[in-house]
Amino acid sequence: MRRRTTTAATLLALTCLAPAAPATATTGEHDPAPVVVATGLDNPRQLGWDRDGASLLVAEAGSGGDTCAGEGPQRQCAGLTGAVGLVHDPGARTGGAPHRVVTGLASIAAPDGSFAVGSDGAAATELPGIYAAAMTYVPPEAFPGVDLPGGFARQLGSVVLGGHGYSYPVVDLAAAEARLNPDGAQVESNPYGILVVPRTATTPTHALVADAAANTVWRVGIGGDLRPRVSVFATYPTPPDDDTTPEFVPTSLARDADGNVYVGGLGSEQPGAAQVVKYSAGGRELHRWTGFTGVTGVAVAGDGTLYVSQLFGAGAPGGGEDGEPVAPNDDVPGPGPGAPGDVVRVAPSGERTSVPVPFPAGLAVDEEGAVYVSAWSVSDADGAPAGPAGPATPGGQIWRLGS
Numbered sequence: 001m002r003r004r005t006t007t008a009a010t011l012l013a014l015t016c017l018a019p020a021a022p023a024t025a026t027t028g029e030h031d032p033a034p035v036v037v038a039t040g041l042d043n044p045r046q047l048g049w050d051r052d053g054a055s056l057l058v059a060e061a062g063s064g065g066d067t068c069a070g071e072g073p074q075r076q077c078a079g080l081t082g083a084v085g086l087v088h089d090p091g092a093r094t095g096g097a098p099h100r101v102v103t104g105l106a107s108i109a110a111p112d113g114s115f116a117v118g119s120d121g122a123a124a125t126e127l128p129g130i131y132a133a134a135m136t137y138v139p140p141e142a143f144p145g146v147d148l149p150g151g152f153a154r155q156l157g158s159v160v161l162g163g164h165g166y167s168y169p170v171v172d173l174a175a176a177e178a179r180l181n182p183d184g185a186q187v188e189s190n191p192y193g194i195l196v197v198p199r200t201a202t203t204p205t206h207a208l209v210a211d212a213a214a215n216t217v218w219r220v221g222i223g224g225d226l227r228p229r230v231s232v233f234a235t236y237p238t239p240p241d242d243d244t245t246p247e248f249v250p251t252s253l254a255r256d257a258d259g260n261v262y263v264g265g266l267g268s269e270q271p272g273a274a275q276v277v278k279y280s281a282g283g284r285e286l287h288r289w290t291g292f293t294g295v296t297g298v299a300v301a302g303d304g305t306l307y308v309s310q311l312f313g314a315g316a317p318g319g320g321e322d323g324e325p326v327a328p329n330d331d332v333p334g335p336g337p338g339a340p341g342d343v344v345r346v347a348p349s350g351e352r353t354s355v356p357v358p359f360p361a362g363l364a365v366d367e368e369g370a371v372y373v374s375a376w377s378v379s380d381a382d383g384a385p386a387g388p389a390g391p392a393t394p395g396g397q398i399w400r401l402g403s
Helices: 008-015 173-180
Strands: 035-041 044-049 055-060 067-069 076-088 099-109 117-124 131-135 158-163 166-172 191-197 206-211 216-222 228-235 250-255 261-265 274-279 285-292 295-300 306-310 342-346 352-356 363-365 371-375 396-401
Touching: 035 055, 035 076, 035 371, 044 191, 044 295, 044 371, 044 396, 055 117, 055 131, 055 396, 076 117, 076 131, 099 131, 099 158, 099 166, 117 206, 131 191, 131 206, 158 173, 158 191, 166 173, 166 228, 173 206, 173 216, 173 228, 206 250, 206 261, 216 250, 228 274, 261 295, 261 306, 274 295, 274 306, 285 306, 295 371, 306 363, 306 371
Parallel strands: 044 117, 044 363, 117 191, 191 250, 250 295, 295 363
Antiparallel strands: 035 396, 044 055, 055 076, 067 076, 076 099, 099 117, 117 131, 131 158, 158 166, 191 206, 206 216, 216 228, 250 261, 261 274, 274 285, 295 306, 306 342, 342 352, 363 371, 371 396
16 A cells, blocks of 8 residues: 655645635633744754753754756755754743754755655754754655755665764664565655653663654664664554555654653544554553544643644544534634644543644643644745735744643
8 A cells, every 4th residue: 555644745735625714623712822932944843852851842844955856746856954943941932943953954845945854853862962853765766867965865764863063864764664664565764753762770762763654663772782773663554455544654753751652643644544542661552542634743741631733634533512523713823824734632531622723743742731833834934925826824833832
């Protein structure tokens, strides 16, 4: 079965189907309106926390570059515009760009810089000032006869470590997929989310990487010879020659205070097919939430409340009476007509409610319960001017939602 992952071409096609008015829902009248805490981001994706727990970490997939190939809607441009950024004291901010701590990461985007892929995931390591980025893979044939920027190809399909003015790939997950192919489907890799798991008394530091195209969550550890060891934490096979069953397509990762791991899946972008799975630290499935649409971010609050980004939005499944989505609400900061997307709140009781967020991606929750989300996650820093396709849209942002 051919996986449907979050690529520029797919997103462009689906955006043409966006509704003329926000198809969203609200968590309730008592919740404050979202606040824009950071602006000027290039295709912001995964969110997390730096080692100090006070600075918000964001992966920026970049805005492509000047090396282009293809024609018309298929034209893609490559460059080293991806980055990892920090937003200091996000609970008190109301705008401004992040501080980029890693730059020069590979990026592929539409000619206007939108719908980029590249450094889609980022996480802090246990080394001060060193960050890990999950880099998508694009096959060489996507840019035939074109000289790509120096170091570009080596980053693709890898985990890259960066900081203090340098970056370098440390493990090739595309090669691991070619060697192991855990789900038994076609060989394809698209590392999209990353989670660094700190050492415990029984487990060394390691990283989990959600590989959307490999349909697998990889576990990356460092052996005694300092070489990365790649194994399978979870994989999601589908029946051979089955072209109808939605695939899981893991995109996002989170971890709770007990060390349990949460994996969000895109569900082949089919309405209601996306899921979130909770695992023990060792990879044993503990719980599964279903009925989502296009999951691109997950986060867990201290009280066990689960937050889920739905890239194109579908309300809160089961959030209203008789399982219907709760009522829509237009209380959204900034321009946003026609922009789909929402963040679903799943209470410990199982009740689901949602709040509208245009094209949401990564999620993070602070100790006070405030929720942060990447909004306009398919826009570069400049956004798009008004034109025949629709109204003007802002550049990539980070929003703060009420708890």
